[in-house]
Amino acid sequence: MAGGQAAAATQVAQAPADRSIVRVENVVKHYPAAGGAVVQAVAGVSLDIRRGETLGLVGESGCGKSTLARLITALQPVTSGRVIFKGQDLSRLRGRRLRRVRREMQIIFQDPFASLDPRMTVGDIIAEPLDNFGLARGKERRTRVQELLRLVGLNPNFTNRYPHEFSGGQRQRIGIARALSVSPSFIVCDEPVSALDVSIQAQIINLLQDLQKEFQLTYLFIAHDLAVVRHLSVMYLGKVVEIADRVDIYEHSQHPYTKALLSSIPVPDPLIERGREPMLIKGEIPSPVNPPSGCRFHTRCPIARVPGVCSEVEPELEPHGHRDQEAACHFAGEV
Amino acid sequence: MTEPILRVQDLRTQFFTSRGVVHAVDGVSFHVDPGETVAVVGESGCGKTITALSILRLVPEPGRIVSGKILFKNRDIVEMDGDEVRNYRGNDVAMIFQDPMTSLNPVTKVGAQIKEAMTAHDRFTPVEAAQRVVPLLKRVRVPAAERRISDYPHQFSGGMRQRAMIAMGLANEPSLLIADEPTTALDVTVQAQVIQLLKQLNRELGTAIILITHNTALVASMCERVIVMYAGRVVEEGPVERIFARPEHPYTWSLLRSVPRVDEARKGRLVSIRGLPPDLVRLPPGCKFHPRCLFKVDRCLKEEPELEEVAPDQQARCWVKMSTVSEETRTAAQASEVAFDVAAEIKKRMRSDAKI
Numbered sequence: 089m090a091g092g093q094a095a096a097a098t099q100v101a102q103a104p105a106d107r108s109i110v111r112v113e114n115v116v117k118h119y120p121a122a123g124g125a126v127v128q129a130v131a132g133v134s135l136d137i138r139r140g141e142t143l144g145l146v147g148e149s150g151c152g153k154s155t156l157a158r159l160i161t162a163l164q165p166v167t168s169g170r171v172i173f174k175g176q177d178l179s180r181l182r183g184r185r186l187r188r189v190r191r192e193m194q195i196i197f198q199d200p201f202a203s204l205d206p207r208m209t210v211g212d213i214i215a216e217p218l219d220n221f222g223l224a225r226g227k228e229r230r231t232r233v234q235e236l237l238r239l240v241g242l243n244p245n246f247t248n249r250y251p252h253e254f255s256g257g258q259r260q261r262i263g264i265a266r267a268l269s270v271s272p273s274f275i276v277c278d279e280p281v282s283a284l285d286v287s288i289q290a291q292i293i294n295l296l297q298d299l300q301k302e303f304q305l306t307y308l309f310i311a312h313d314l315a316v317v318r319h320l321s322v323m324y325l326g327k328v329v330e331i332a333d334r335v336d337i338y339e340h341s342q343h344p345y346t347k348a349l350l351s352s353i354p355v356p357d358p359l360i361e362r363g364r365e366p367m368l369i370k371g372e373i374p375s376p377v378n379p380p381s382g383c384r385f386h387t388r389c390p391i392a393r394v395p396g397v398c399s400e401v402e403p404e405l406e407p408h409g410h411r412d413q414e415a416a417c418h419f420a421g422e423v
Numbered sequence: 424m425t426e427p428i429l430r431v432q433d434l435r436t437q438f439f440t441s442r443g444v445v446h447a448v449d450g451v452s453f454h455v456d457p458g459e460t461v462a463v464v465g466e467s468g469c470g471k472t473i474t475a476l477s478i479l480r481l482v483p484e485p486g487r488i489v490s491g492k493i494l495f496k497n498r499d500i501v502e503m504d505g506d507e508v509r510n511y512r513g514n515d516v517a518m519i520f521q522d523p524m525t526s527l528n529p530v531t532k533v534g535a536q537i538k539e540a541m542t543a544h545d546r547f548t549p550v551e552a553a554q555r556v557v558p559l560l561k562r563v564r565v566p567a568a569e570r571r572i573s574d575y576p577h578q579f580s581g582g583m584r585q586r587a588m589i590a591m592g593l594a595n596e597p598s599l600l601i602a603d604e605p606t607t608a609l610d611v612t613v614q615a616q617v618i619q620l621l622k623q624l625n626r627e628l629g630t631a632i633i634l635i636t637h638n639t640a641l642v643a644s645m646c647e648r649v650i651v652m653y654a655g656r657v658v659e660e661g662p663v664e665r666i667f668a669r670p671e672h673p674y675t676w677s678l679l680r681s682v683p684r685v686d687e688a689r690k691g692r693l694v695s696i697r698g699l700p701p702d703l704v705r706l707p708p709g710c711k712f713h714p715r716c717l718f719k720v721d722r723c724l725k726e727e728p729e730l731e732e733v734a735p736d737q738q739a740r741c742w743v744k745m746s747t748v749s750e751e752t753r754t755a756a757q758a759s760e761v762a763f764d765v766a767a768e769i770k771k772r773m774r775s776d777a778k779i
Contacts, residue, residue: 148610191776223776232772235765255699268769271776285466286637287696290681294692298761303773312611315683338686352615354644355686356679358663361644366615371566372580373610 109274109306110137110160115169117155125377129155131326131384132169134405137274142300142307144317144334146349150373152326153310157276160308161193162186173274191221194267196296198279200259204251210237210262211247217270236265240295257288264295274306282312315353322346325384326376328405332413342408342415344423345369345385367423383418391419426497427454428598428631429478434491436470436477443704447473447486449655452730457598458629462642462663464678465652468700471635474652475601478633479518480508495599513544517592521604523584527576533587534560534572540591547595559590563620582613586620593624600624603635618645639679643667651675654701654711657730661737671739671746673718692757710742717756718743 117130130152137143145153158164160171162178171178173189181189194217197203204213214233218224224232234244240261251259260280267275277296281289293316300307309317320337322330322345330343341347348369354361369388374380380387382399392398397418407413408420415421432452438445448470455461463471476482478493480500493500495515503511520526528536534556541552560568563586576584585605592600602621606614622645625632634646642649642663649666651659651674659672670676680694698715701707707714713723722742730740 148612235768238762238765239769241762257699271769271773273777286639287466287678287681290693290695291697293683294695294759295761297692298759302761302763302766303770315685334685349612350685352611353685354615354618354638354640355684356639356643356667356682357684357686358643358667360686361640364644366619368616368619369612372582372613 107138108136109139109174110308111135111172112156112160113170113172115156115159115171116167117152117159117164118167121377128326128376128379130159131376131379133323133326133328134169135321135328135331137306137308139306140300140304141319142309142317144320145308145310145323146312146320147323148312148349148373150325150376151323152376153323154278156323157195157278157308157310161195161276162190187221191217191270192272193274193276194270194272195276195278196260196263196267196280199283200256200263201251201283203263204259206251209248209250210254213251213262214247214265214269217266221270223270232269233265236269239268239299240265241291255288256284257291260284260288260292261295264292264299268299268303272305274308276308276310278310279312280309322349325373325379327384327416329385329417330413330415331405332410336410336413340409340413340421341423342413342420343385343417344389344391344419346415347423348390383416391422393418425456428457428496429455430492430494431474431478432492432494434474434477434493435489436473436482436486437489438486440485440704445486445703446655446706447703448477449706450491451652451655451657453650453657453660455599455631455633458625458631459648460625460632460634460646462634462636462646462649463652464636464639464642464649466637466700468703469652470655471652472603473655475518475603475633475635478601479512479516481512481518510544513540514546514595515597516599516601517595517597518601518603519585519588519592519605521607523581523588523608524576526588527584529576532573532575533579536576537572537587537591537594540594544595555594559594560587562593562624563587563590564616565590580613581609582616585609585613585617589617589620589624593628593630596628597630599631599633601633601635604637605634606641607636607638621645639667639682651678654706655703656711656740657738658712658741659737659739660730661734665734665737669734669737669746671733671737671744672712672741673716673743673745673748674712675739676745677717692759694757710740716743718745718748718752 112133112135115130115133119127119129121127133156147153159166166179211233214236215229218229233247237244237246242261281292318334320334321328324345330346337346338350341350348367351367371388374387382401383403386392386394386398403416403418405414405416408415434448434451436448438447451474465471477488482488488501537556537559538552541547542549556572557568565571565583565586579587606617624630646663649663650657653674659675670679677694677696683693696715701711709725710723710727713719720743728740728742730738733739
């Protein structure tokens with residue numbers, strides 16, 4: 089693994105077979121809290137996001153998934169560990185090289201009502217990244233905006249309108265057009281459909297899929313529902329507890345938290361639902377200021393040996409179950 | 424056959440605004456049997472919540488029930504006077520809302536609020552009410568209930584607040600509980616706990632439940648019958664198994680296929696319902712769904728269909744009906760929306776931008 093070698097230069101050595109566009113290596117993020125306490129929002133996460141794929145990041149509120157996204161897109165500095173984007177260590181980039189990387193990484197936000205400036209026209213909203221990076225001016229800027237509007241299924245003559253004239257789904261399309269304006273290769277979709285009405289969610293998911301295929305985009309898709317992604321990482325209290333393909337994880341989840349999370353999500357099929365008793369987990373997610381000792385899930389886990397190994401030793405992510413599947417559990421696969 | 428506890432007959436609730444009359448509920452009829460779990464589904468603005476508020480006679484200004492009957496155990500709610508309505512609301516029917524934080528009083532202790540719900544309706548004396556608070560909270564599985572009755576709502580987590588709301592709703596042993604998106608604000612694991620609780624209460628106490636939701640998976644997991652609403656109307660109704668297996672209305676069909684499923688490897692695309700629900704002030708002629716319908720015929724533009732029996736216990740309001748639509752037509756309805764001509768242009772730009 090290249091991650092173990094010290095890389096003095098910004099450029100990190102990469103094996104030719106490495107298909108990953110983003111590599112997250114043991115990333116930690118602490119925030120100061122009241123009374124000198126420390127919030128361990130992300131507590132040592134490693135991930136690989138492969139070119140052209142969608143990696144889903146799922147977990148309950150407060151598990152650190154949005155913080156991790158901000159670290160990956162260099163919006164906030166890591167406390168320790170590193171994020172490598174196309175072979176470059178983000179924490180070592182400055183000036184022009186950082187700006188260049190920033191152009192390639194865009195974000196689509198959860199709330200299309202809060203993420204568009206109400207006083208800017210749609211044309212200016214979509215062109216703002218173009219202006220920031222000095223990519224187009226005058227006639228070309230106008231042409232680009234109109235093309236982007238058409239691409240996301242909006243009327244190209246809407247450039248002079250304001251966000252309030254649009255519905256939630258249309259606003260999310262504007263957000264997508266803005267993200268695409270600077271030709272990114274990697275897009276973080278932070279719960280892009282959870283604020284939208286059901287019927288509109290499908291429109292946006294289909295659009296994101298079509299755009300990915302068309303432009304070979306790589307997505308990090310943050311969601312609390314994992315039905316929309318193929319590969320996924322499940323987070324709990326600042327840690328990744330399981331990594332797998334969705335089908336493997338659904339049928340053979342190795343970590344008890346994944347199992348509980350999956351069994352909590354009902355399926356729109358009454359025949360399946362009738363025969364199912366969800367595996368409920370007790371209580372709610374503990375505070376990241378003072379996370380439980382050992383395995384962070386042991387306080388809610390149905391199979392934890394407490395006192396014992398689960399409350400004393402923190403489990404590492406290790407291969408379990410199917411190919412490419414990993415779980416961080418002393419008793420993986422035993423639920 | 425058992426007598427329904429609730430019968431809604433040709434209900435019309437309208438809002439008189441400066442823009443004109445909003446036809447929020449436009450001739451809705453349905454019933455609920457004792458102990459039954461019925462789902463009301465549809466997008467925002469289809470009339471689900473206003474139907475529920477009408478049943479409770481809680482329609483906000485400038486709205487009014489303009490016609491129709493709401494018979495609860497054969498008494499018409501629409502005709503009741505103020506005292507009768509108050510008595511009915513507390514003792515016969517209760518409602519739990521989407522956001523428990525805005526429905527609880529932030530400056531009153533949780534225990535006192537539950538007690539107040541009981542004494543306000545004269546069902547229990549203050550002493551009896553005080554004795555019932557802890558057992559009620561235990562019934563909805565609030566841990567350490569004895570201690571937590573003296574907490575304020577902000578000291579409760581989201582899931583616990585929703586449990587306290589449910590406890591309050593159940594305080595007077597209503598025979599009908601209306602739950603309006605009770606889990607939308609909650610995380611999935613907590614949602615599962617609340618749904619499990621509602622199912623248990625339905626089984627143990629025989630409380631009938633109307634679940635208002637846009638989440639079809641929740642419907643599959645806890646309801647026996649489903650009512651699909653669109654533009655203030657019932658467009659389809661029937662047993663959950665039947666509707667999920669063979670929906671006849673294109674709206675129901677699209678709604679069921681618009682959500683990704685966690686248990687399936689995705690093959691095709693999701694069905695997206697193009698456009699937006701209609702403006703309830705200026706409804707389109709003919710079938711109200713026709714502007715968004717993928718399978719419409721000429722007749723849909725002019726004449727509005729009636730709700731008619733399409734199978735035993737199943738009713739739909741559609742001239743076409745999904746069982747007559749071929750597989751090819753259904754598949755064609757899922758085509759891509761991307762404008763491929765501009766996509767080629769943008770690709771060229773992307774290549775040149777990448778060099779900057």
